Structure formats: structure tokens, C-alpha cells
Amino acid sequence: MSDQQLLIIDDDATFARVLARALGSRGFEVITASNADEARALTRRHQPRYCVLDLKLGEENGLRLIPELQALVPEIRVLLLTGYASIATAVEAIKRGAHDYLSKPVDADAVVRALLDGDTNAGDDELIDAPEAPLALRRLEWEHIQRVLTECDGNISETARRLGMHRRTLQRKLSKHPVRERPDSED
Amino acid sequence: MSDQQLLIIDDDATFARVLARALGSRGFEVITASNADEARALTRRHQPRYCVLDLKLGEENGLRLIPELQALVPEIRVLLLTGYASIATAVEAIKRGAHDYLSKPVDADAVVRALLDGDTNAGDDELIDAPEAPLALRRLEWEHIQRVLTECDGNISETARRLGMHRRTLQRKLSKHPVRERPDSED
DNA sequence: CATCCCTGTGGCTATCTGCCGCAGGTGATT
DNA sequence: AATCACCTGCGGCAGATAGCCACAGGGATG
Numbered sequence: 001m002s003d004q005q006l007l008i009i010d011d012d013a014t015f016a017r018v019l020a021r022a023l024g025s026r027g028f029e030v031i032t033a034s035n036a037d038e039a040r041a042l043t044r045r046h047q048p049r050y051c052v053l054d055l056k057l058g059e060e061n062g063l064r065l066i067p068e069l070q071a072l073v074p075e076i077r078v079l080l081l082t083g084y085a086s087i088a089t090a091v092e093a094i095k096r097g098a099h100d101y102l103s104k105p106v107d108a109d110a111v112v113r114a115l116l117d118g119d120t121n122a123g124d125d126e127l128i129d130a131p132e133a134p135l136a137l138r139r140l141e142w143e144h145i146q147r148v149l150t151e152c153d154g155n156i157s158e159t160a161r162r163l164g165m166h167r168r169t170l171q172r173k174l175s176k177h178p179v180r181e182r183p184d185s186e187d
Numbered sequence: 188m189s190d191q192q193l194l195i196i197d198d199d200a201t202f203a204r205v206l207a208r209a210l211g212s213r214g215f216e217v218i219t220a221s222n223a224d225e226a227r228a229l230t231r232r233h234q235p236r237y238c239v240l241d242l243k244l245g246e247e248n249g250l251r252l253i254p255e256l257q258a259l260v261p262e263i264r265v266l267l268l269t270g271y272a273s274i275a276t277a278v279e280a281i282k283r284g285a286h287d288y289l290s291k292p293v294d295a296d297a298v299v300r301a302l303l304d305g306d307t308n309a310g311d312d313e314l315i316d317a318p319e320a321p322l323a324l325r326r327l328e329w330e331h332i333q334r335v336l337t338e339c340d341g342n343i344s345e346t347a348r349r350l351g352m353h354r355r356t357l358q359r360k361l362s363k364h365p366v367r368e369r370p371d372s373e374d
Numbered sequence: 375c376a377t378c379c380c381t382g383t384g385g386c387t388a389t390c391t392g393c394c395g396c397a398g399g400t401g402a403t404t
Numbered sequence: 405a406a407t408c409a410c411c412t413g414c415g416g417c418a419g420a421t422a423g424c425c426a427c428a429g430g431g432a433t434g
Contacts, residue, residue, distance in 0.1 A: 165392090166391070168392075169391055170393095172391085
């Protein structure tokens with residue numbers, strides 16, 4: 001099934017690149033866009049069957065893009081991804097036609113699972129053959145901490161504040177965790 | 188609109204009664220059911236246009252009821268209510284045809300608003316802006332747990348296994364109330 | 375009936391968390 | 405220089421939480 005085109009739309013170049021590589025190695029033919037216009041153009045040209053959309057596209061709102069993409073490619077499957085998840089936006093996303101909605105951090109397997117979920121046309125079960133752990137809680141926590149930490153330029157106090165936890169607790173978590181560089185798959 | 192029939196399905200009798208009274212005074216003709224069978228029967232008989240459904244119906248899962256109700260009354264509008272709100276279940280609910288999804292506690296006006304909210308979703312884009320703050324750690328954890336739990340069809344042991352945590356710990360977390368520290372835009 | 379897997383529960387200890395406080399560092403403002 | 409207003413690291417302590425063990429009951433299944 002390497003002929004499955006997948007469009008990643010995310011203004012976070014790093015995240016998009018990592019995800020693109022991970023999904024590429026899972027059999028998708030990945031193209032990426034960093035803004036709405038680019039996304040529209042690429043969708044028109046490549047008619048991708050799958051799409052991973054970031055909710056927060058810089059100034060624009062990813063939600064508005066969903067109907068547009070579907071107008072261009074009726075059978076497209078849009079998976080919404082966001083680090084700023086909320087129930088309200090999730091509901092809106094699905095109502096607007098998104099296939100699923102996940103909050104970052106996610107691992108590539110979860111993305112694949114969500115994309116192919118319920119897809120009767122996805123005859124290639126090999127693709128989904130990675131039912132491995134849905135991220136242990138520890139790992140999820142760590143990933144998220146790192147995300148926010150980076151977002152805060154390494155400012156521990158600020159990170160703790162945003163994470164709603166005590167600074168001391170964050171410090172201890174950080175000092176305890178042996179900063180592993182390349183864990184395993186994907187991320 | 189005082190002739191609008193509304194079916195409340197909730198196994199929490201107290202909550203159902205209070206909500207029924209509140210909605211009754213707002214012009215709905217309210218009937219209540221405390222379980223799935225009763226709900227099916229009442230729906231068949233009264234053909235309600237609106238429905239407030241509890242996600243946790245004792246043993247049963249409210250989600251499964253949505254398609255059934257819609258089969259009985261095509262134009263029915265189902266509003267899902269739950270004290271254990273999570274993005275995963277919200278997504279599932281909408282995908283299964285729910286009109287909206289709110290988390291308890293909620294005031295009657297919000298319920299009415301959600302129920303009557305026209306199909307003019309495309310109109311108010313202001314409401315769908317993404318939250319500013321990243322998910323607090325506890326919230327993130329809760330969302331992820333709910334996601335996997337749903338994926339495991341509510342099987343706690345299996346979920347704990349996949350999450351790499353002790354079953355007892357998961358149980359304790361679940362028995363505790365959902366972490367609602369900063370109910371930003373939802374609820 | 376035996377077996378397997380699920381669930382709920384209680385108790386124990388080890389660990390973690392939140393919340394103090396303190397000392398030192400940096401950079402801007404007075 | 406003194407004074408803020410931040411930040412960081414660290415220690416201690418009481419209370420919350422996690423992991424682990426055990427047991428009882430339910431519900432399938434052979």
C-alpha cells in the first residue's frame with residue numbers, strides 16, 4: 001500500500017518532518033504543507049487519501065480547512081492533531097468532518113491506527129501491524145513535559161506553571177529522567 | 188416549541204429528575220428513561236426530537252444507543268452528557284451521530300443551547316479558537332487513559348496493561364473524579 | 375466442576391508530590 | 405550599590421499516590 005498519499009499540514013516544521021519520516025516508513029507516500037494555501041495546492045495536485053492536520057496553523061484555524069479539503073477530495077480522511085486539545089474543538093472538528101482527533105504528543109502508530117480505523121479499503125493489514133503499546137503513561141508524560149519545556153525555552157518555572165505542577169516536582173522529574181536521546185520508533 | 192418532546196436517559200435518578208424539571212420549565216415536554224431498554228421503548232412510543240443521553244448507563248454504554256435512537260427517530264438530536272468527559276469519548280460520540288457533547292456538571296441553559304444549536308456551525312468561528320495553554324499534566328494523563336480505555340472497550344485490566352501501569356492504580360485513578368482544574372472553553 | 379479472566383476491595387510499604395524555606399545567580403530599575 | 409523580580413538548585417517534611425500482594429465474587433468456557 002505504498003501508493004497511499006498522505007498530506008501532513010503543520011506549521012511546526014520539526015514536528016512535521018519527524019512525523020513524515022515515521023509515516024513514510026510505515027508505507028505512506030508523504031507530502032507536507034506548512035500553511036493553508038500550500039495545503040490547498042497540494043491537495044488539488046495530489047488528491048491525497050489521508051491528511052494529518054494541525055489545529056493551530058499559525059494565524060489560521062485548521063478547522064476551516066477540513067470542509068475545503070473534503071470538497072477537493074471527497075474521500076479524504078482528515079486526522080486532526082493538536083497540542084492544545086479541548087473537548088470543544090474536538091467536537092467541532094468531528095462535526096466538520098474530521099475522521100478523528102488526537103492530542104499531541106502522539107506516536108506514529110497511534111496516528112496510523114486513527115487514519116486507518118474503520119477503513120474498509122485498507123486491505124493491507126501489514127500497515128496496522130503495530131499494535132504496540134499505546135504509549136505508557138510515563139512516556140506520554142515525559143514527551144509532553146519535553147514539548148512544553150522546549151516551548152518555554154527551557155524555563156523550568158514557567159513550564160511547571162503551564163503544566164499545572166509544582167516547580168520542585170518538575171525539577172525532580174527532570175533530574176531523575178535519564179535524558180534519552182533516541183528512545184525507539186518515531187518520536 | 189413547547190410541544191418539543193425530549194427524552195432524558197440517565198441512570199442517575201436524581202440528576203435526571205433535576206434536569207427534567209429544569210428543561211420542563213424551559214418548554215420541553217420531558218420524558219425520562221433510566222436504562223437502554225426503557226429508552227428504546229420510550230423513543231419508539233414518543234418519537235422525541237431531542238435527547239439527553241448519559242455516557243455511562245450503568246453496565247451499558249450510552250454510545251451504542253445513539254445509532255439505535257437515530258434509527259428509530261431519524262431527526263432526533265442527541266446530546267451526550269457525562270461526568271467523565273474526555274476527548275476520546277467526545278470524538279466517538281460525535282462520530283456516532285451525537286449532536287453535541289457536554290461534561291457534567293452543566294447548567295440547563297447550556298443544555299438547551301446545545302440542543303437547539305442550529306446547523307449553523309459554520310457561522311460562529313469565534314467559538315472554536317484553540318485554548319492557549321497546553322494541557323496540564325493531569326488532564327493529559329486523563330485524556331490518554333480515556334482514549335486507551337475506550338480502545339479497550341472499557342476493559343480495565345487490559346488498559347492497565349497497555350498503559351504499563353498497575354491495575355489497582357488505574358482503578359484508583361478512575362474512581363477519582365476527572366481532573367477538572369481549568370475547564371477552559373468546554374463544559 | 376475447574377479454569378481463566380475480569381472486577382472491586384483492603385492493607386502495606388516505598389515513592390512521589392506539594393509546599394515550605396534558603397542560598398545563590400542574573401538582569402533591569404532606582 | 406542597592407533593590408527588585410526573576411530564575412535555579414537543594415533539603416526537609418507531611419500527606420497523597422503507586423506498586424504489590426491477597427482475597428472474594430462474577431461470568432464465560434471446556
